Amino acid sequence: NIQRFSIHDGPGIRTTVFLKGCSLRCGWCSNPESIRLSPEIITRDIKCIRCGKCVEACSQQAITVVENTRIIQWEKCNYCMKCAEVCPSGAIEAVGRYMTVAEVIDTVGRDASYYRRTNGGMTLSGGEPLVQWQFALKLLQEAKKRGFHTTLDTSGYADWEVLDKVLNYTDLVLYDVKHLDSARHQEATGVPNERILDNLRKTVSKPKTKIWVRHPVIPQFSDSEEELEELCKFILTLEPSVEKISLLPYHKFGELKYAATGKVYPWKEIPTISDEQIEEFKKLVESHGLKVDVGR
Ligand code: SF4
Ligand code: SF4
Structure with missing residues (x-):
């Protein structure tokens, strides 16, 4: 999918390119149609x-x-x-459909005037865009040739050699940190978190790439104050590269898409999170002197 006039996936007005395929199996995923690699x-x-x-x-x-x-x-x-x-x-x-890099960048280029006026650009999302990393890399290179701001929305679950190459053409990375406990992470997403956290530490060493950490707040998984405290302490070790934390409240917007694509919604029984709770968590992050917002 290619979503024009997106305002939630980085600064300004953006075109978000969703690449199919994901190595994780998050129980709360709101884009189940993006997990499978092919159409x-x-x-x-x-x-x-x-x-x-x-x-x-x-x-x-x-x-x-x-x-x-x-x-x-x-x-x-x-x-x-x-x-x-x-x-x-x-x-x-x-x-999903098969497209060439030229076709995608042609669509992205249609909104170049909006990018210039709003400091927007192109965002690669998914799924996990690094599953198709060669395509993602070419797309980012083409975007940079045209002077577009580039953002990568990633789980960070990839070989560092791959992420390193892709980050050379990435201005901003939206980096998911879902849980700091590896066993809990594996239980909920299907993969441990060591590689993800290690890649985030290495990403900090890329001087030209800014980082926004995204943390999904999921009841019964990542909604404890202790967990958030630990996350803040971890982020403080990565400053100043991490510009802000975005809290992503759990929602069920993707529920109907499971049945519509022949899948079972694994975390169907998990309740959503209240605005009051999110506001409390926001204050907690701010109390550590970190910049925070509430994303989606
Ligand atoms: S339902 Fe039948 S026709 Fe449709 S995609 Fe599946 S196999 Fe093909
Ligand atoms: S029966 Fe329904 S789903 Fe099948 S082709 Fe006709 S309109 Fe489409």
């Missing part, structure tokens, strides 16, 4: 006119229309995308 389908049942064209197109017999309801047996789907191609109403659509 997939997403359904919007309300748009279905029950014409049966998708049933005919599916060689896997994964789709049936029963009693006026179109049903997909996701375990049979091989993501051939034929149903999305024939669906006349947008009830089945493709998520």
Whole structure:
């Protein structure tokens, strides 16, 4: 996906390029359609006119229309995308498409005048953009050739050699620190955090790259004062490279996308977090002399 006029993924008005593929499996992920590396389908049942064209197109017999309801047996789907191609109403659509660097940068370049006026630019997000790091690197190089400000939104879970190369063309990195306890991190995301924290320490040594740390505040996972205290102490060891911490309150905006892409929402029962709690956490971070905001 390419989202123009984005205002949440770095300074100014930006174009955010979402690259598919992710090595983590965060239980609260609000973009489940970005985890798989290749294109997939997403359904919007309300748009279905029950014409049966998708049933005919599916060689896997994964789709049936029963009693006026179109049903997909996701375990049979091989993501051939034929149903999305024939669906006349947008009830089945493709998520993700193959594009060249030239095509992406052409789209990004359309808003160059907005970037100049607002100090905006291009942000690479995902998924985890470093899963497709060669593509990300070329895209960042092309953006820098055109004088665009560049931002990388990353979990930091990559080989340092890869991150190091990519950071040479990155002005700002939005770096996720989800939990400082490696066992808890692994439990919730599927991977330990040593490589992530080590890469963050090394990122500090890149003098031209600014860092905004992003910390998801998830009930029953990362919503304790103790955890936040530890995070602040850790960030203080990285100053002044870390310009600010963004607290990302847990939300359930992505819930419907799980069913719509044939997936199960792992943390369905986790409650959302109140504005009052987030305000308390914000004050706690400020009490350490750190700059903090509430992101999304
Ligand atoms: S994408 Fe899946 S459901 Fe759609 S036609 Fe192909 S196999 Fe069938
Ligand atoms: S092709 Fe689209 S509109 Fe027709 S039955 Fe399938 S999902 Fe519904």
